[in-house]
Amino acid sequence: MNKGKRMTPEQSRRNEILRITLTVTLCMLIGKLFNFGSPVYFALYPTIIMTKGKDHSWSGLAKTLFPTLLAASCAVVVCEIFADHPFVIWTISLIFFDQLRRRATTPAKQGAMLMPTFNWILIIVFSQHTSMDMPVRIHEIFLAMVTTAIVTRATVTLFPTIKNGKPPVFTPKPVSYQNRLVSLALIGSGLAFLMLVDMISATFCMVPVVAAATQANRDSFIMVVKRRLLTQVGGCAIAVFFTLMMAGHQNVIGYYALVLGGLIYLITRWMVNAEGPAKDIHADALLATLLPIQLYITSSDMGLESTFLRAWELTVTLSILLIVFYLTQPRQSVSAPSERNA
Numbered sequence: 001m002n003k004g005k006r007m008t009p010e011q012s013r014r015n016e017i018l019r020i021t022l023t024v025t026l027c028m029l030i031g032k033l034f035n036f037g038s039p040v041y042f043a044l045y046p047t048i049i050m051t052k053g054k055d056h057s058w059s060g061l062a063k064t065l066f067p068t069l070l071a072a073s074c075a076v077v078v079c080e081i082f083a084d085h086p087f088v089i090w091t092i093s094l095i096f097f098d099q100l101r102r103r104a105t106t107p108a109k110q111g112a113m114l115m116p117t118f119n120w121i122l123i124i125v126f127s128q129h130t131s132m133d134m135p136v137r138i139h140e141i142f143l144a145m146v147t148t149a150i151v152t153r154a155t156v157t158l159f160p161t162i163k164n165g166k167p168p169v170f171t172p173k174p175v176s177y178q179n180r181l182v183s184l185a186l187i188g189s190g191l192a193f194l195m196l197v198d199m200i201s202a203t204f205c206m207v208p209v210v211a212a213a214t215q216a217n218r219d220s221f222i223m224v225v226k227r228r229l230l231t232q233v234g235g236c237a238i239a240v241f242f243t244l245m246m247a248g249h250q251n252v253i254g255y256y257a258l259v260l261g262g263l264i265y266l267i268t269r270w271m272v273n274a275e276g277p278a279k280d281i282h283a284d285a286l287l288a289t290l291l292p293i294q295l296y297i298t299s300s301d302m303g304l305e306s307t308f309l310r311a312w313e314l315t316v317t318l319s320i321l322l323i324v325f326y327l328t329q330p331r332q333s334v335s336a337p338s339e340r341n342a
Contacts, residue, residue, distance in 0.1 A: 007162055013272050015159035020050040020268045023155045025261040027148055028294055038137060041144035043294035049152055051283040056156045065145045071116035072141055075123035076134045086195055089124060094188050096120060101183045105172035110214045117210050125194045125203045179216060186213035201309055205317040208232060212321055222325050229318040231281055235288025236311035242293055243302050251299040
């Protein structure tokens with residue numbers, strides 16, 4: 001594009017769609033082609049960065065990704081030291097979650113809690129129920145972050161967009177003890193269940209749990225739960241449709257890349273052209289669609305059973321959150337109408 005020409009909003013939106021599509025598609029393909037033990041990180045990190053991240057400079061990417069890497073590394077250290085004492089691991093986890101929640105005094109900091117918290121939970125659960133080499137897992141997390149950063153910087157350079165104004169500045173508000181207690185109760189009980197019950201497939205159900213538990217009020221909580229119920233289960237349905245389109249040809253890399261890129265492009269286009277809450281819904285749906293694709297589809301397995309199981313587990317988890325919300329709904333006192341004196 002010539003420097004003399006001024007970019008139009010239409011061109012900026014087109015570049016944003018191409019930037020997101022290429023970044024996520026390339027990272028996912030790298031995770032598959034290089035046969036990583038945990039390719040899901042090559043879908044998780046680029047999707048979060050491109051849909052939720054605002055600063056795609058080197059420093060901005062480091063600021064977003066480093067806390068997640070640090071949390072996962074600390075979780076590995078805790079698991080190695082207290083391998084024979086799961087209750088100690090759970091107690092330390094509660095302290096970690098509470099400290100993160102206490103510092104989340106703005107909406108941006110609340111959103112930034114998601115990745116460190118979830119990666120901590122992933123490491124704890126997998127160390128309890130699998131024989132995976134956790135230091136190797138940290139190595140793959142680091143490689144996924146480096147890959148995401150490099151690809152992101154390349155696509156941001158190739159497809160520039162109109163820079164929006166500075167994001168709104170929120171006045172930090174101290175987190176109440178009630179908010180911290182609710183967060184600990186939901187996240188801590190979810191982690192305890194996953195540590196006690198060998199149900200690794202349900203670990204990713206903690207993503208909507210963490211997102212809901214970090215909300216500041218009941219209205220935000222129920223809004224997040226209802227939205228996640230729509231996007232998470234709907235994303236699994238789209239992933240099933242993608243799997244059927246593969247029709248057993250997922251090992252043909254050209255066909256796989258074409259269909260995957262087309263799917264990402266379609267959802268991203270809806271997201272970029274949407275306004276308000278609809279934009280967040282499409283962003284959540286994109287992540288919910290790509291995670292089962294990256295998790296379960298291999299060259300020899302279409303992963304339909306695992307995708308259906310994931311949809312069921314998400315439905316149960318989010319339904320439990322809905323039940324908890326309505327059971328704790330405060331009763332509205334009905335005052336009797338005042339009587340007129342005769």
